[in-house]
Amino acid sequence: METVDVVVIGAGVAGLTAARLLAGEGRRVVVLEARERIGGRVHSDRTGGHVTDLGASWIHGVDGSPVAEAVAAFGIRTVEFTVGSYQVDSRPIAYHGADGHRLDDDATRRFAADVHTVDATLADVVAGSGPTDTYRDVVERAVDLQGWDASRAERVREHLEHRSEEQYGVPSDELAAHGLDDDSIDGDEVVFPDGYDALPTRLAAGLDVRLRHVVHSVHHGDDGVEVTIDHGSLHAAAVVVTVPVGVLQSDDFVIEPPLPERHRQALGRLRMNAFEKVVLRFPERFWGEDVAAIRQLGPEGRWWHSWYDLTRLDGVPTLLTFAAGPAARAIRGWSDEQVAASVLEQLRRLYGDHVPAPTSVQVTAWHDDPFARGSYAHMLPGSTTDDHDDLAVPVGGRLHLAGEATWTDDPATVAGALHSGHRAAERVLGRDVPIARLWSGALSGTT
Template sequence: MEVKAQCEFENFGPDGNFTSSTKWQNSPSVVVIGGGISGLAAARALHNAGFKVTLLESRNRLGGRVHTDYSFGCPIDMGASWLHGVCNENSLAPLIRYLGLKLYRTSGDDSVLYDHDLESYALFDANGVQVPQQLVVEVGDTFKRILKQTENVRDEHDGDMSINRAISIVLERNPNLRLEGLSYQVLQWFICRMEAWFAADVDKISLKNWDQEQVLSGGHGLMVGGYYPLIKALSKNLTIRLNQRVKRIARCGNEVSLTTESGESHVADVAIITVPLGVLKANSIQFEPELPDWKRAAIADIGVGNENKIALLFDSVFWPNVEFLGVVAAAPRRCGYFLNLHKPTGHPVLVFMAAGAIAADLETLSDAAAAAFAMKILRKIFACAADPTGDGLMQVQYLVSRWGSDGDSLGCYSCDLVGKDEDVYERYRKPVDNLFFAGEAASVDHSGTVHGAFSAGIFAAEECAKFLSALPGGADGVLVARQEEVAESAVPLQISRM
């Protein structure tokens, strides 16, 4: 049986409930664990195919690591914010087109390591002096040459090592590629941006795998209005239970029994597990019987990175009209990077982004202290920068994410650490009896992305449906064509770059 992510996009009812109006009788039952985009995609597809689906989400909101915050009076994505691959081949493109959501392209096809091209930026040294753009371009070209040389190091070694170690070997062999002074600091900023791509420190990123990711064409685009409209559309008319943290999953014959932290029980024919990889790595869910060794090894072998954001709301714009601002330094963790949301959205908001160890360090601070830390870096560029104040009416002037310590995520997204096996993603998404696995870490080709999570949810739904159809008395679900199938080919992606 084929299952597709065809969705109904009417507005929610006046009561705001997610309860389906469909009456199910003698239909196979599925419990989806996790209300991120992967879980919603799986639930949506199976619901449309005629299965009885209940989605359990541990938080008091949907979206998971896709989280659009409206505290500033405008949408701010504190989790995922880019569409990686602004093209019709992206699995999310039909939904984005149908909803008429706008994208702001920040890079072209040649950007493999960064969310941005070096076309609209401003870098500064510790004294607030802008780095000449020609120097930044030259250092960027040198960094590309260094990374190209790491391919030789990879070919020479059977085992894996960190990309940081490989860079050191390249520089030992090629003194002409070594940089000093301001050029060296700019190089550290490029390494800082590389760490942000993987959400991990450069001494933990795999040499064998760092450049093996399949990146779709079209470059990278910010979701101008945030990702929440996709979450809202996918959740329409689904049976959803919030504040349901699953603590135990038991396979009992042909059924799955789940127990939540509050003591509630749910029984279904199958379960689709879409909780973040970090939650499974922490053994936050007890499996009975235990998952087989190969599955537990897959969970252990995939890395989980961490990246956090500190969003700052100001009453007016005092920075240049560029897409991002950066501070160079003598080490990657001392560099800084601010996304300028005013350029794509018109809102006076800067977002400080930190990855790897520095992201974890920020989680030890209070929100106020984290905002002060970001402002300290910002004042290296603009010494007289005022504290974030909003428009004088907003009570919240800063937002801080804590994906690493958030018990419902325990990390930002999966990444390729040193020693990763080539088939680890396939093993992670492989079902165990009537347990199916989805989430961004279950995407073989596009892990760590929103569209990868979405596709993994659809794949799990398809495999789940095949499993249920093969049971005695199983019957194929029938999909009814929706109006967006007709409209999607006629509605182009709305892309801008100012």
């Protein structure tokens, strides 16, 4: 049996961050990755010569972000695109009313002002919510407090429902009232014209990363940790587990002895979402050049209500939309052609029959990925913000959990994954390590 200092399970950003910091401090680290690639839920596809981020796309706010610092230090190109947090305004957004016609500037401003008004009320309503309240509950209260007519109230209610779906991939009655407390950004948002996978690629440089190594069980005790894979096992003093919540909750990944009750309760109040990307490339930019995003208001936008213009990334006319929550569940098992036909039907309501057939369509299937089982985790009603941190409490000083779902301040993001990997490395070492060593220091034993 091979013996190392630390085994890291998962070569996503959390795992690579922990491994890189530990290796930089002289620990012998092995990273075990089930897939044939690194990156985890950061996955850049290059089919047909086009770069498409099928997983994470944005840095949601570059100010004070260690992800942005790492990207800048590594020389990775970015493009500003501040519409990734379902903003109601701040960048040109083409809003279409329930009848499909585009709203004029005055109507758009009035709608945005209504959303801002409810958001200001919502903060206090969420703060006073009960432990089992849902996001839909608090939205209803905040909207009702405005005293608006039914149509005006419904448009804002729809926007906040879609925000829940786009931000966490669930309808608002399945999300905790405080589940969007972290829904704020500092500074511009940016995307990656050359692919977000440049970040995990740089983090992995010089590490012992073993692909196609599916971990079946982790046994921990006084004599250390034994990690079992298809063709053997490894022994280590400590293990950092960065698999997604969906894998932790499955029968295919066993931890023995089981996680303590505190961890199990926290894990039980989290769920993987249903959230897929649909990327369509077209022969022409039929939607015009004056918008960063397109939005459909009204009942026709139940599934397809938002499209994002990614043309700026490589000059090819491209729209990104999301199958989020109910839509993702409904299209599960559909072919790419079926999904495209459904999306095009809605686009043609807005732009007419001259909308051309797309030259390519890509639809993700994270929910069916056995090593992800969804895109990211969300908080169920009855959860608390402490559940994220509780999941990361070390077990016996040997077993450490990390990943986006274990970081309270910014879960469901690459930033949360990176922070959690940093914390896990410090806990293994028993001392502080500057996070900047991720991009400023050479690995021990490497050049």
